Amino acid sequence: MILSTENIAALAYLLLAPLAGGLLAGLDRKITARMQGRIGPPILQPFYDLSKLFSKRLAPVNRLQVPLVASHFFFIVLTGVLFFEGSDILLIIFVLTLAEVFLVLAAYSTGSPYGSIGAERELILMMSYEPMIILTLVGLYEGAKSFNFYEIFASESPLILELPGIYLGLLCVLVMKMQKSPFDISTSHHAHQELVKGLTADLGGPALGLVELAHWYESVYLYAIVFLFFSSSPLMAVIGLAVTYFLVILIDNITARVKWQATLGIAWTLALVAGAGNLIPFYLITRGH
C-alpha cells in the first residue's frame, strides 16, 4: 500500500498535533503570565498537567459521562484527520459540530447546575460562531474555488488581502473556540469564573485530560484554517500565524468576560458586517470578470 501525501499529512497530524497543541498552550500561558507581570509556568506545563490528569483515578459521576467525553475526543480527532486528509471542508465542519454536541451532552448528563449552565452557554457559543464559520468557508471557496484544504493552499491567491473581513470574523471565532475572554462564558482556562469550570465542572482526572487533549488537536486545525489566509508565501504564513496567535492572547488579557447576549450580538454583528460586508463586494467583483 502506498501512502499519498494527504495520508502522510493526516498521520502526522494524528501523531504530532498533541505535541504542537500542547506547546501552543504552554507558550500561551507563558505569554499571558508575562503580560500580567508574572514569571509564569514552564513552557512544558500543559504536558505535566496532562500527565498528572491521566495519573488520577477515574471517578465518573455517571455511566454516560466517559463514553460521551470519549466520543467528543474521537470526533475532534476525526475532524482534524479528515481536514488533513483533504476531505470536503463543509463535511469537516459538520463533524466538528457533532463533536461539540457530545461535550455538551456530557456536561448535561450529570445534572450539576454549573455543568448545565456551562452546557447551555456552550450551545449559545456554537450558535454565535456557526454563521461566521459558514461565511469563512464560503469566503475560502470564493477565493480559491475549492472546499479542499490542499487546493485552497495551492491556489496561491493572497486570501488575507481579498478577505480581510472574513479573517476578522475568523479571529472572533478563534477567541470563542480557544475559550478566551471576552467570550469564555461556558468554560475558561482560569478557575476564577462564576461557573467555576462550567462545561467541564463535573469532569476530573483522565476524563478532563481527554477534553484537554481534544482541545490541543482542535487548536492545530483551527490554526491550519488561519494558515490558509496567509499560505501564498512562507514568510507571510509565519508572520500571519504568529500575529493571529498573539492577538488571541492579547484580546484574552485586555478584555473582560461579556454576557451571552453580548457574545451573540458581537459574533453575529461581526459575521454580518465584516463577513458578509467582505463577501458581497468580493463576490460581485470576481463574478463580474
Added chain:
Amino acid sequence: MSAVERSIWIVHYDASSCNGCDIEVLACLTPVYDAERFGLILTGNPKQADLLLVTGSVNARNLPVLRQIYEQMPDPKAVVAIGACAYSGGVFSECYNVSGGVASAIPVDVYVPGCAAKPESILDGVLKAAAILAERRKALRGVSGGTLPEALREAEASR
C-alpha cells in the same frame, strides 16, 4: 521531579478562618509570588483538585462540608492545614462550638505554621505536600481495581 509534583491543582476551603490566612493564600496567587510558576492552579473544584488547602478551625457546621470536599477529590490527594487555627483551633480552640484543628475532621499531611501564615511558608508547605502526592501516586500505580487500594491504606497508616 515527576509530573505530579509539577502540576498541583488546589481547592481552598475556609473552615472558620478570620480571613487572615485566606488573604495570604490569595497573595500566593498574585504576580508577586506567582504560584503558577510551580504549576499550582486554584481550581475551586474538588473533582479536579490534587490538594486541599484548609484555613481556620473546624466546628460542627463546617465539619460535614470539609469531609464532603475531601471525599469528592479523586486519589491521589493530600491536605495542607494553614495557620494556627487549622492546627489546633488557635485562639478559637476554647470556643464552645470549635472541635479543634483540621485533623479532627480529615487526615492532614502538612501543617503550615503562622498566624497568619506567610505566603512563602504556604508555598513551601504546598511543595512539601506535592512530594507526598508523588509518593502516593507511586503507591497507587501498582494497584488496580475499583475499591480503595490497599497501598493507599498503607500510605495512610505510614503518615
